[in-house]
Amino acid sequence: AQKVTQAQTEISVVEKEDVTLDCVYETRDTTYYLFWYKQPPSGELVFLIRRNSFDEQNEISGRYSWNFQKSTSSFNFTITASQVVDSAVYFCALSEAGGGSQGNLIFGKGTKLSVKP
Amino acid sequence: DTEVTQTPKHLVMGMTNKKSLKCEQHMGHRAMYWYKQKAKKPPELMFVYSYEKLSINESVPSRFSPECPNSSLLNLHLHALQPEDSALYLCASSQASAAGNNSPLHFGNGTRLTVT
Numbered sequence: 001a002q003k004v005t006q007a008q009t010e011i012s013v014v015e016k017e018d019v020t021l022d023c024v025y026e027t028r029d030t031t032y033y034l035f036w037y038k039q040p041p042s043g044e045l046v047f048l049i050r051r052n053s054f055d056e057q058n059e060i061s062g063r064y065s066w067n068f069q070k071s072t073s074s075f076n077f078t079i080t081a082s083q084v085v086d087s088a089v090y091f092c093a094l095s096e097a098g099g100g101s102q103g104n105l106i107f108g109k110g111t112k113l114s115v116k117p
Numbered sequence: 118d119t120e121v122t123q124t125p126k127h128l129v130m131g132m133t134n135k136k137s138l139k140c141e142q143h144m145g146h147r148a149m150y151w152y153k154q155k156a157k158k159p160p161e162l163m164f165v166y167s168y169e170k171l172s173i174n175e176s177v178p179s180r181f182s183p184e185c186p187n188s189s190l191l192n193l194h195l196h197a198l199q200p201e202d203s204a205l206y207l208c209a210s211s212q213a214s215a216a217g218n219n220s221p222l223h224f225g226n227g228t229r230l231t232v233t
Contacts, residue, residue: 035221043205045160045224091159104173105222107159 002027004094006108013082014116021077021111023092029053034068034075035093035105045091051075082115089113120144121225123208129231132198138228140191140208148213149191150222151183154205166191167213198232205229 003026013019025034036048049059051068059066063080079086089112093105121142130136140149148167152160165173166185180202182194191208205227212220 037224042226043207043229044226045207045209045222047221047223050221104162104165105160110157110159 002029002032002094002096002106004092004106004108006090006092006111008111009109010112010114012114012116015084016081017115018078018080019082019113019115021079021090021092021113023075023077023108025073025075025092025094027094027096029096031096033095035095036066036075036077037091037093038088039091039110040088048077079113082113084115084117087113087115121208121210121223123206123225123228125228126226127229127231129233130195130198131233132200134198135194135196137195138193138206138208138230140193140225141189142210142223143189144210144223145188146210146212146223147188148211148220149185150209150211151181151191151193152207152209152224154207154227156204160207164193195230198230200232203231 005024007022011019032053034051038046038048049066056068056070065078067076075092089110091110092108095105121140124139128136150165151163153163154160162175163177164171164183169185169188180197184192184194193206207227208225209222211222
């Protein structure tokens with residue numbers, strides 16, 4: 001069965017601190033995709049990154065970075081020098097490959113990040 | 118601003134009412150989705166349309182009726198809802214691919230529905 005675990009329910013940091021959001025996944029598929037989405041208080045889900053199972057390279061985008069490790073089935077997300085605007089709920093998600101599963105994202109329960117000024 | 122537009126932003130309806138949620142995208146995406154999100158929970162998939170045809174229905178009760186009039190529009194018709202159906206309803210779209218390259222979903226801001 002597929003499953004995504006975000007063990008951290010809520011995290012609170014002070015502005016400019018670095019913070020890492022953990023994501024551990026389970027799947028029996030050899031081909032799969034991992035995603036991170038941000039959901040600010042306004043409600044929309046904002047796509048941050050997609051990674052396929054064959055690409056273990058870490059990625060950096062500005063203050064955001066992602067560490068994908070198949071050996072530990074983890075896809076962690078780090079925000080460097082956090083800002084108040086980073087406050088949101090962050091979801092990690094998994095989907096299997098195959099046209100029939102379009103949109104069938106398995107979401108983790110989300111981590112609520114609060115960045116205090 | 119999101120490229121997927123949902124209206125209305127908020128909706129309050131009684132259990133005997135009939136209402137519709139609307140979603141529009143102009144990114145040329147051929148796959149569109151309805152998700153339901155309860156407070157402090159992750160989104161749950163309801164329906165998927167691919168090339169204007171319903172491809173996934175996640176055992177959603179018939180009081181929710183989706184409709185895809187064309188490739189840019191997606192509606193969700195509501196009838197005889199229950200208070201427990203109160204939630205944030207999110208529309209999303211993505212490139213559709215038979216090869217299943219799992220293109221990222223682009224979500225709208227959602228409609229916050231309250232059933233009284």
